[in-house]
Amino acid sequence: xxxxxxxxxxxxxxxxxxxxxxxxxxxxxxxxxxxxxxxxxxxxxxxxxxxxxxxxxxxxxxxxxxxxxxxxxxxxxxxxxxxxxxxxxxxxxxxxxxxxxxxxxxxxxxxxxxxxxxxxxx
Amino acid sequence: xxxxxxxxxxxxxxxxxxxxxxxxxxxxxxxxxxxxxxxxxxxxxxxxxxxxxxxxxxxxxxxxxxxxxxxxxxxxxxxxxxxxxxxxxxxxxxxxxxxxxxxxxxxxxxxxx
Numbered sequence: 001x002x003x004x005x006x007x008x009x010x011x012x013x014x015x016x017x018x019x020x021x022x023x024x025x026x027x028x029x030x031x032x033x034x035x036x037x038x039x040x041x042x043x044x045x046x047x048x049x050x051x052x053x054x055x056x057x058x059x060x061x062x063x064x065x066x067x068x069x070x071x072x073x074x075x076x077x078x079x080x081x082x083x084x085x086x087x088x089x090x091x092x093x094x095x096x097x098x099x100x101x102x103x104x105x106x107x108x109x110x111x112x113x114x115x116x117x118x119x120x121x122x
Numbered sequence: 123x124x125x126x127x128x129x130x131x132x133x134x135x136x137x138x139x140x141x142x143x144x145x146x147x148x149x150x151x152x153x154x155x156x157x158x159x160x161x162x163x164x165x166x167x168x169x170x171x172x173x174x175x176x177x178x179x180x181x182x183x184x185x186x187x188x189x190x191x192x193x194x195x196x197x198x199x200x201x202x203x204x205x206x207x208x209x210x211x212x213x214x215x216x217x218x219x220x221x222x223x224x225x226x227x228x229x230x231x232x233x234x235x
Contacts, residue, residue, distance in 0.1 A: 043198050050202040058204045070207040072186055072214075072231050081197035084158045085190070088165035092173050093184040117186050119233045121208075 032057070032075075032114055033105050041079040041110040050077045053114065061116060072117040079110055087113060094120065132182060134213030134232040139176070143217040143228045146171035156193045156223040165189045172230065186231040193224055207233055 032053055039049065053075045061071050076087065091098070097120035104113040150167045154160070169187045176185050192199055205214065211234035219226045 041198060043200075046198065046200045050200040054202045054204040058206060062206060070205070070212070070233050072203065072205045072207070072233075074188055074201070074203045074229070076190065076199065076201045078192070078199040079197040081195055083195040083197045084156065084161065084193040086161040086165045087188070087190045088162075088169055089186065089188045090166075090169040090173055091184070091186045092177055093186075098184065115188075117231075119184055119186075121233075122235055 032103065032112060036077075036105055036107065036110070036112050039107070039110065041077070046077045046079075046110065050075050053077075053112070057114060057116060066118070068121050070119045070121050072119070074113075074115045074117075076113045077110055078112075080106070080108070089115065091117070132234065133211065134183065134215075134234075136213060136215045138179070139215040139230050139232070140217055142175040143172055143215065143230060144219065146175065147217070147219045147226055147228065151191075151219075151221070151224075151226065153221060155221075156191075161191050165191055168226070168228065172228065176230070176232075181232075182235045183232040184235060186229075186233075188229045188231075190227045191224055192227075194220070194222070199225070199227075201227060201229075203229060203231075205231065 035049065035053060035056075054073050057073050057075070058071065061073070078085065091100075098118060100115055100117045102113070102115040104111065146168050150171060151164055169189050172187045173185060190199070190201065203214070205212070212232060214229060214231045216227065216229045219228070
């Protein structure tokens, strides 16, 4: 009898926590602009920068120490060459507990899009 | 045998998911040429088709599907992902597909409940 009661307060606590944590994660993704501000697109360097940004964002989000959440981080860096492009995402999850934050950046030669998904682990 | 069945029911099988992704892209886009006005509809359809087929697998997973469609004109694109999850139960699958006029990259992440 006591175990279901223990779980319920934990889940209710999760609901309240989502929005503040979402905004803190958003600040972390916005930090990518510092890395990319004056960068020109070059294939090898951009490849390394994509991986570096992924690791940086993951480390910073882990520092937020949000318990019981798994995270997936996606970073895209592309050259601006007049091409058409679309990035879309859909999820099959629990909208009460799971969420995402996204930030994009553009300079004269490249664009970057970073997304962090937070999935509640029951 | 029962244990093997239970194991297969609760793990992320990359080949299975890869086939679902490839079938979705080929059904929705196929040999169509890149058209700016249709890209939105294509990405939405590909992603929704993938999710419908993934939910039919009836596995205790939450799924994230990400789709990029880019016109071929010589521009470069780099994509990377990292995850903080349980390596024993969670997994991902990325499929790169192309035709004469566009590149399509679809990533599926499966996280066990």
